[in-house]
Amino acid sequence: MPKTYQTFIADQQDIPEAKETVLVIKDLTSGPRKYDALRVKAIIHKSGKLQPDEDELLVRSEVGVLQDYQWRMRILEKLPDLVPIPPYSDYRLSR
Amino acid sequence: MGVGSLRQFIGVLDELEEIVHVKQEVDWDCEVGAIARRVAELRGPAILFEKIAGYPEGYRICCGTVATYNRVGIALGMGPRSKMEDIFLEYERRAESPIKPKLVSGGPCKENIITGDELDIYRLPCPMVHEGDGGRYIGTWDIVVCSDFETEWQNWGMYRFMVHNSKYLVGEPAPISHFAKILREKYIPKGMPMPVALVIGASPICHLVAATPYRAGENEVDFAGALLGEPIELVKCETNELLVPAHSEIVVEGEILPDATLPEAPFGEYTGYRVTGQKGGVVMRITAITHRNDPIMTTVCIGKPLDENGVALAISMALEMKRRLKQHGVPVLDVYLPPEGGSQLCLVRVKTGTGEVVQKVSDILAGRRSYLTNLWIFNEDVNIFDLNEVIHAMATRCDPSRDMEIVKGEGRGAYLNPGFSKAERLGLKLAVNVADCTWREEWRKGIDIPVANSFKEIYSKNLQEKVLRNMKSYGFNL
Numbered sequence: 393m394p395k396t397y398q399t400f401i402a403d404q405q406d407i408p409e410a411k412e413t414v415l416v417i418k419d420l421t422s423g424p425r426k427y428d429a430l431r432v433k434a435i436i437h438k439s440g441k442l443q444p445d446e447d448e449l450l451v452r453s454e455v456g457v458l459q460d461y462q463w464r465m466r467i468l469e470k471l472p473d474l475v476p477i478p479p480y481s482d483y484r485l486s487r
Numbered sequence: 488m489g490v491g492s493l494r495q496f497i498g499v500l501d502e503l504e505e506i507v508h509v510k511q512e513v514d515w516d517c518e519v520g521a522i523a524r525r526v527a528e529l530r531g532p533a534i535l536f537e538k539i540a541g542y543p544e545g546y547r548i549c550c551g552t553v554a555t556y557n558r559v560g561i562a563l564g565m566g567p568r569s570k571m572e573d574i575f576l577e578y579e580r581r582a583e584s585p586i587k588p589k590l591v592s593g594g595p596c597k598e599n600i601i602t603g604d605e606l607d608i609y610r611l612p613c614p615m616v617h618e619g620d621g622g623r624y625i626g627t628w629d630i631v632v633c634s635d636f637e638t639e640w641q642n643w644g645m646y647r648f649m650v651h652n653s654k655y656l657v658g659e660p661a662p663i664s665h666f667a668k669i670l671r672e673k674y675i676p677k678g679m680p681m682p683v684a685l686v687i688g689a690s691p692i693c694h695l696v697a698a699t700p701y702r703a704g705e706n707e708v709d710f711a712g713a714l715l716g717e718p719i720e721l722v723k724c725e726t727n728e729l730l731v732p733a734h735s736e737i738v739v740e741g742e743i744l745p746d747a748t749l750p751e752a753p754f755g756e757y758t759g760y761r762v763t764g765q766k767g768g769v770v771m772r773i774t775a776i777t778h779r780n781d782p783i784m785t786t787v788c789i790g791k792p793l794d795e796n797g798v799a800l801a802i803s804m805a806l807e808m809k810r811r812l813k814q815h816g817v818p819v820l821d822v823y824l825p826p827e828g829g830s831q832l833c834l835v836r837v838k839t840g841t842g843e844v845v846q847k848v849s850d851i852l853a854g855r856r857s858y859l860t861n862l863w864i865f866n867e868d869v870n871i872f873d874l875n876e877v878i879h880a881m882a883t884r885c886d887p888s889r890d891m892e893i894v895k896g897e898g899r900g901a902y903l904n905p906g907f908s909k910a911e912r913l914g915l916k917l918a919v920n921v922a923d924c925t926w927r928e929e930w931r932k933g934i935d936i937p938v939a940n941s942f943k944e945i946y947s948k949n950l951q952e953k954v955l956r957n958m959k960s961y962g963f964n965l
Contacts, residue, residue, distance in 0.1 A: 400750075402765070416750050425609055425653070427622050428653070429622065429651045429652050430652075454753065456618075456620060473654075473655060473749070474655075474744070474747040474748070474770060475747060476746060477746075478675055478745060479675075479770070480767075480769075481767060
């Protein structure tokens with residue numbers, strides 16, 4: 393039974409279709425664990441019929457707006473939870 | 488004096504009919520947030536949601552605790568319908584005399600202790616606050632406790648924390664916050680995890696203080712004691728040495744990892760917009776959850792004014808700014824951050840509006856780290872708590888050709904400013920419009936300074952008294 397997940401992709405012009413990509417996805421299965429997160433390696437497709445080994449993927453923009461079509465996703469591998477980078481690496485902080 | 492716990496506060500709100508108990512089952516998935524948002528925008532009562540879908544009876548969510556100045560006055564023990572100006576004065580008066588906390592051996596927050604294999608954050612009804620947020624947020628109206636291991640400083644702050652999965656939370660304390668300063672300067676260089684405690688449902692006074700930007704090294708709990716009128720009772724955490732308010736509803740203990748990150752956001756924020764996309768946040772590995780029986784989770788559905796976040800910042804940040812101005816010898820009378828300005832507009836009233844005073848205000852409030860985009864300075868005769876007076880004075884007394892200056896900088900500004908680009912937010916761009924709305928300092932009263940066409944200023948005292956005495960007999964019920 394396919395599940396439905398959700399992810400956020402900042403650059404909507406460059407969504408990595410049909411190639412391996414690392415995503416953090418949220419499980420949309422109803423219940424107390426809804427929105428539980430997973431880091432996965434997956435391949436996603438915009439078009440075509442959902443295959444037996446695929447799940448549905450909803451994509452939201454950087455500011456949380458839902459795209460009006462669904463993607464299909466094949467999870468290749470579940471990855472470790474954590475990204476080994478120190479926090480605040482994104483910011484250009486002054487002394 | 489003040490109200491010492493959330494449950495005590497709810498009891499007082501019940502007596503004053505300032506809270507609604509929603510007994511109908513509601514969904515933590517956006518429904519709680521939508522109701523809280525709607526009620527906040529209508530300036531409605533606080534809310535206690537008593538039945539949360541999928542959660543045991545007794546597990547509750549409380550929103551809007553101090554979302555109005557009226558309820559801030561109640562939290563301070565001043566009674567209902569206190570004037571805003573009086574609340575500011577009383578808050579300021581009490582904060583001048585910090586009271587050290589009292590360490591106790593136990594407390595209501597220890598009625599249930601969960602560690603080890605039973606640890607699961609989903610035992611708590613963490614809400615999806617806004618539709619389209621990055622995840623469920625357990626930390627919106629919270630107190631995040633951390634400490635500098637080289638000193639005795641235990642810092643309180645209010646930072647958002649998102650649920651990643653059952654074992655990890657991910658947070659976004661601002662890069663220029665004290666939390667970030669301690670983590671980056673003390674723990675990350677040593678590769679040490681930083682102990683942390685996320686406190687939910689403490690007394691409203693404690694949350695107000697957590698939202699205040701006190702100086703590095705100052706213990707916020709001392710100021711909370713000052714506002715309460717007695718020492719805050721603190722109890723030690725189960726899995727670290729941090730101290731937390733004993734009457735809290737829920738405490739999530741953990742450690743911030745120095746060498747890992749997870750995506751956090753987006754989240755609708757205090758500016759009234761959801762503006763940042765996902766970035767690497769700080770990762771909190773949960774080590775214990777303790778809570779009262781029938782725990783109450785405090786949540787704020789942050790957004791366009793007015794909500795408890797805006798009200799809290801309006802008071803707490805403003806009074807801390809006033810304290811700093813006074814310490815530097817500025818003849819300041821009032822400081823106000825109107826919630827309508829998304830906490831980015833600051834109004835300052837000064838006794839004498841000379842160029843030197845205005846420059847000093849600008850240097851202190853806009854010259855170093857600042858979340859502001861606008862800083863307006865007014866003469867003594869303008870009531871800065873009345874936005875009608877503020878807009879009138881700004882529009883009529885400020886000469887844009889000489890009275891406005893843009894203070895600019897990098898690396899010390901707001902990372903959530905909706906008007907800045909993504910790159911500018913990452914660069915912590917600072918840009919503050921400083922407007923001098925005071926009369927020119929060489930202008931003389933009665934000669935150069937224009938006379939206001941207002942009831943109080945253009946009519947004699949005798950005539951004012953006669954008119955006020957006879958308003959009813961004229962036929963007015965004003």
